[in-house]
Amino acid sequence: MNAIKRIDDLGAYTAKHYPSVPRLALKPGLHLSQATHGQLLSAYDDVFKAMQLEADNQPGEALKLLSRLTARNSPVAQHALPNLRLYELMRRMNKEREGLSYLSRSLESPEPVLDAFKQMALLNKRNGDRTAVLRTGEMAMAKFKKAPALYPELIAFYSTEGYPEQARELLNSCTLTMVEYREACNKAFQAKP
Known part of the structure; x- marks a missing residue:
């Protein structure tokens, strides 16, 4: 199933079961000036294909696909997810140093993903830089505007x-300020290494 079909199915489901929920629109800052919605969806479909290639033990093919998606002329070159996936793949292929620029791009994206901050914090931990690990957590809180859903994630981390x-x-x-997240935060605090 491709990305466009998945999104259409999700839209139909939402419209049927949640008629009062407004239709979602892409936010400005997604670099839509050069790309159509179809190009973006196709590119994200390729991100998921690359993830499947890696799962199928074809890291070379996944690397080629993700490299194409993060090239300067790609409509998703500055997006967080393809850059993060390329960094993670390169790290697993023992090419972490070469992949650091992709992790940086992921962190700087206007539409960030939390996993990029986790990867940066883990990198800082591997480098023995406790201060940088904590600073990365603070950066995540700032980037996501202290979203309540972030608390359990960061507590678990x-x-x-x-x-x-x-x-x-x-x-x-x-627990003092977010009643609806107390249980999730408490559970996250119990997480074991």
Whole structure:
């Protein structure tokens, strides 16, 4: 099933079961000036194909596809997901140093993904830079405007990666100010490495 079909199916489902929910529109900043919606959807379909190629133990083919998607002339060259996936693939192929620019692009994207911040924090941890790990968590909170759903994710990350003080601090903030996320935050705090 391709990306366009999946999105159409999701739209039909939402319209049928949630008629009061307004239709979603793409946000400005997605670099639509050079690309049509079809080109973007096709590119994201290719991102998922690359992920499947990697799962099928074809990392070379996945690398070719993701490299094409992150090339300067691609409509998704500056998007977070294809750049993050290319970085992760290169890291697994022992080419992390060459992939760092893609992680940076992912972090700088106007439509970020949380996994990019997690990967940056893990990189900083591997490099022994505790301050940079915590700064990356702060950057994620700022980029996502302290979204309530981010708290459990960040609490779990800090809990599993050896930062219990920061996990406790976020847990306290979550349980005091976000009633609907208390359970998720408490569960995240219990996460084990």
